[in-house]
Amino acid sequence: MTNVEIIIQSSYVIAAIAFVIGLKRMSSPTTARAGILLAGAGKLLATVDTFFYPGLENFLLIGAALFLGILIAGITAKKVEMTDMPQMIALYNGMGGGAAAAIAAVELFKDHDLHVSVVTLALIGGVIGSISFSGSLIAFGKLQGLIKGSFRFKGQNLLNLIILLVISIVSIFIIFELGYINNPVMIIFIVALVLGITMTLPIGGADMPVVISLYNALTGLAVGFEGYVLQNYSMIIAGTVVGAAGTLLTQLMAKAMNRSLANVLFSGFGDTSTSESSDGTKGEMKPIEASDASIMMAFAQKVIVIPGYGMAVAQAQQKVWEFCQLLMERGVEVKFAIHPVAGRMPGHMNVLLAEAGVPYDFIFDADEINQEFKSCDVALVIGANDVVNPVARTDPSSPIYGMPILDADYSSNVIVVKRGQGAGFSGIENSLFFLDNTKMLYGDGKAVASDLVLSIKEL
Secondary structure, three states: OOHHHHHHHHHHHHHHHHHHHHHHHOOOOOOHHHHHHHHHHHHHHHHHHHOOOOOOOOHHHHHHHHHHHHHHHHHHHHHOOHHHHHHHHHHHHHHHHHHHHHHHHHHHHOOOOOOHHHHHHHHHHHHHHHHHHHHHHHHHHHHHOOOOOOOOOOOHHHHHHHHHHHHHHHHHHHHHHOOOOHHHHHHHHHHHHHHHHHHHOOOOHHHHHHHHHHHHHHHHHHHHHHHHHHOOHHHHHHHHHHHHHHHHHHHHHHHHOOOOHHHHHHOOOOOOOOOOOOOOOOOOOOEOOHHHHHHHHHOOOEEEEEEOHHHHHHOOHHHHHHHHHHHHHOOOEEEEEEOOOOOOOOOHHHHHHHHHOOOHHHEEEHHHHHHHHHHOOEEEEEOOOHHHOOHHHHOOOOOOOOOOOOOHHHOOEEEEEEOOOOOOOOOOOOHHHHOOOEEEEEOOHHHHHHHHHHHHHOO
């Protein structure tokens, strides 16, 4: 190894350390911004170092690709609304998996011998990256509304198993034959792309947060494997960390839905077009006007706000926070309760509230705040549905039974801001809406929040 290569590899290690420390700082809202900047600086260092690697060619092509990527990312980062952020993350994550698969393909098609371990990891990384690429594109299509419903047929799990066996058999042939015939390699990558599609198409929209997290983990692992192939320490460390973090997050999301990962991937639940209520909920929803709701909360001692995707769609977070500030000026204790799977991706609600200027010490996870609902005067539910559905505790026949929820029904009063009387994203009727202590405040989230602000100002 030359001195230049030693310097470059050392820089890769420094970049990887910056990435790891940055990721660690992202675990806290107060240090997340600094963590993002540090991780970004690390990846910038790794990218710049690559241009100085001995024997590197195609500078013009690489530069053009970087320019195009920066241009697209810069435009989308400014124009994409927070409501569309899950789709963008799914899309960009897929691009990462596709890039890892492309690296594997290039290395396997090279006209030189590779060690068995390198071939093996290149194939594994390429397969995982291909699955993540096509699967993430399907997830993007579902979240964007381009793909309606879920596509299921009898024997689909068997089909996925057969596809996986084909990939395994062809991979073993390539590894042990050690003859770089292009066709088998092409078969592996094409079939892997098909597997990503067949795995993701049957999964319902309600399970997309878990799917996004899973493919994020797969992309990280693919990058780590291909880092070994290229002997790039930065890719190995960063990919492994992302893969591990994504795996833990996937487990957390599945646990928050009381589901196993296998259940998410291979069951039929989560299809918003076919799910039906099984709890036999009956009764009438009791409407309330914004003026009456504002009076109820203005004279309360504690109000807990529970945001959901409906708040994101309405872009009501700024008005909601304005209303909460008016409540606090009147001496009302206000807190925000966040469920792990609220929204369409992990941390969706936290980001929205931070964007509106809500201080971090006002935002609490479900485990932190659930015990406070029994002493809460009013629980204000804005655009949330499934994460506050009591059947998760009371009805063993419900598909969401056992799912940890926010115990809004334990509050003295519940006010639900909702566009209409339809079921939630999972398609399951919410028994909370029919309880004696629940009132329904119908309308667009932003418009309702504006009415609440005007009403409390008139008191």
